[in-house]
Amino acid sequence: MNNQLIIFDTTLRDGEQSPGASMTKEEKIRVARQLEKLGVNVIEAGFAAASPGDADAIRSIAEIIQHSTVCSLARANERDVRAAGEAIKPARSGRIHTFIATSPIHMEKKLRMSPDQVVEAAVKAVKLAGEYTADIEFSAEDAVRSDLDFLCRIFEEVIKAGATTINVPDTVGYSIPAPWGETMRQLIARVPNSDKVIWSTHCHNDLGMAVANSLAAVMGGARQVECTINGLGERAGNASLEEVVMAVRTRKDVFNLETRIDATQIVPTSKLVSTITGYPVQPNKAIVGANAFAHESGIHQDGVLKHRETYEIMRAEDVGWSANRLTMGKLSGRNAFKTKLAELGIALDSEEAINAAFARFKELADKKREIFDEDLQALVSEEATTQSSDHYRLVSLKVCSETGETPHAVVVLSVGGEEKSAHADGGGPVDAAFKAIEAIIQSGSELLLYSVNNITSGTDAQGEVTVRISQRERIVNGQGADTDIVIASAKAYLNAFNKLHSRLERVNPQL
Numbered sequence: 292m293n294n295q296l297i298i299f300d301t302t303l304r305d306g307e308q309s310p311g312a313s314m315t316k317e318e319k320i321r322v323a324r325q326l327e328k329l330g331v332n333v334i335e336a337g338f339a340a341a342s343p344g345d346a347d348a349i350r351s352i353a354e355i356i357q358h359s360t361v362c363s364l365a366r367a368n369e370r371d372v373r374a375a376g377e378a379i380k381p382a383r384s385g386r387i388h389t390f391i392a393t394s395p396i397h398m399e400k401k402l403r404m405s406p407d408q409v410v411e412a413a414v415k416a417v418k419l420a421g422e423y424t425a426d427i428e429f430s431a432e433d434a435v436r437s438d439l440d441f442l443c444r445i446f447e448e449v450i451k452a453g454a455t456t457i458n459v460p461d462t463v464g465y466s467i468p469a470p471w472g473e474t475m476r477q478l479i480a481r482v483p484n485s486d487k488v489i490w491s492t493h494c495h496n497d498l499g500m501a502v503a504n505s506l507a508a509v510m511g512g513a514r515q516v517e518c519t520i521n522g523l524g525e526r527a528g529n530a531s532l533e534e535v536v537m538a539v540r541t542r543k544d545v546f547n548l549e550t551r552i553d554a555t556q557i558v559p560t561s562k563l564v565s566t567i568t569g570y571p572v573q574p575n576k577a578i579v580g581a582n583a584f585a586h587e588s589g590i591h592q593d594g595v596l597k598h599r600e601t602y603e604i605m606r607a608e609d610v611g612w613s614a615n616r617l618t619m620g621k622l623s624g625r626n627a628f629k630t631k632l633a634e635l636g637i638a639l640d641s642e643e644a645i646n647a648a649f650a651r652f653k654e655l656a657d658k659k660r661e662i663f664d665e666d667l668q669a670l671v672s673e674e675a676t677t678q679s680s681d682h683y684r685l686v687s688l689k690v691c692s693e694t695g696e697t698p699h700a701v702v703v704l705s706v707g708g709e710e711k712s713a714h715a716d717g718g719g720p721v722d723a724a725f726k727a728i729e730a731i732i733q734s735g736s737e738l739l740l741y742s743v744n745n746i747t748s749g750t751d752a753q754g755e756v757t758v759r760i761s762q763r764e765r766i767v768n769g770q771g772a773d774t775d776i777v778i779a780s781a782k783a784y785l786n787a788f789n790k791l792h793s794r795l796e797r798v799n800p801q802l
């Protein structure tokens with residue numbers, strides 16, 4: 292066991308705390324299924340006490356997932372621990388992850404509790420968690436700014452109370468690799484019964500060192516790393532799963548550890564999370580960025596052609612990069628479509644959903660000669676985000692864009708079933724379309740982000756548009772895909788407004 296590194300994925304909890312990255316229950320289930328396929332040991336599925344929706348999503352994930360432990364976060368109080376315990380009940384293997392802050396600044400200013408009270412609350416929460424599961428994780432929030440003696444004391448007490456994993460978080464992204472590794476070493480050396488638990492680390496990326504710090508903790512004895520796909524998470528994010536896993540694997544000479552991750556699932560998981568959350572992956576991001584394996588300079592290209600290892604330490608195909616795979620075409624039938632979805636790990640829950648997705652596939656195949664795996668992923672994501680009950684629906688969109696003329700758009704929307712139209716000029720066709728939509732909706736919202744990515748290559752590729760808007764302190768993302776990027780943009784904009792309207796988004800539970 293000691294040469295196993297446990298990968299604890301918190302994309303669905305800490306990752307979801309990124310602004311606008313909230314997911315619906317169906318989206319969370321899709322990500323959870325893919326995480327299971329990826330082989331993560333633990334899926335932190337959410338924070339049950341945050342909202343009934345969160346609890347429901349965790350319960351559904353717990354019912355479905357067979358090969359990963361399903362975990363819920365809980366503050367160290369009775370209500371949270373009971374909510375977490377109830378949510379993970381259906382799991383084949385369920386964990387409660389309870390936490391309380393241990394740094395002087397958090398205890399005094401946030402919790403307004405004395406150190407004794409904090410220890411008492413932690414012990415009580417761990418004992419209560421034991422009524423639901425034997426798999427109990429305890430985290431000392433803001434451990435990085437906590438007193439080492441106090442950490443030793445609280446960890447000793449929670450281990451006595453039944454904790455089986457002790458997590459040492461760098462909540463604010465403040466640590467530096469060498470001292471962080473030393474902290475882990477010291478804790479393991481000093482805390483009585485440290486050999487009876489798994490030591491874990493959870494690092495944020497505020498100084499860009501989350502992965503380096505996590506790996507330093509592993510060298511100091513941690514055998515669980517908490518991380519997220521694409522490094523998603525609060526503020527600058529968490530340690531990125533793909534970087535941690537591939538560092539451990541590529542530098543086996545240094546770590547001598549194994550994970551049970553199927554690395555070929557890394558890129559598909561990254562793409563799925565990016566599509567669902569609307570957080571694009573920067574092209575030069577390690578492992579999963581579009582350029583991560585591209586060699587531009589002549590010297591490098593020459594070297595790689597002569598002998599791949601001259602400039603490559605990993606193989607693109609080992610982490611799941613493959614040339615866009617031709618999936619299907621215009622003549623493919625419903626059965627082939629259904630089989631392909633299953634192969635991609637996409638489970639649509641009803642025959643109606645399959646029929647609707649198949650109809651969309653046929654429409655797309657009329658516009659685009661070749662349909663790739665990525666096209667199907669986008670199509671199903673859109674199917675999942677567009678509901679017949681949507682308040683705002685695009686009825687028609689006409690844009691005129693001509694050299695020397697001001698771009699102009701005419702939009703017809705169905706608003707709660709009633710058709711409304713507006714027209715507007717803009718700096719470009721997308722700008723004109725957004726202005727016309729806003730003229731109908733009159734949201735007063737602010738557009739924070741607009742980005743377009745081509746899903747596959749070629750000028751007939753679908754454009755996938757992500758928008759982020761804010762309205763009275765709420766931030767939501769919207770996505771849309773189409774072979775026409777103005778239509779994709781309008782769909783993304785309306786998707787965001789529908790989320791605001793349905794109030795699907797939940798408030799950040801830690802605020």
Ligand code: KIV
Nearest residue numbers: 390430432433460462
């Ligand atoms: O960053 C943090 O400290 C957390 C804890 C709840 C583990 O997310």
Ligand code: ZN
Nearest residue numbers: 305462493495
């Ligand atoms: Zn965190």
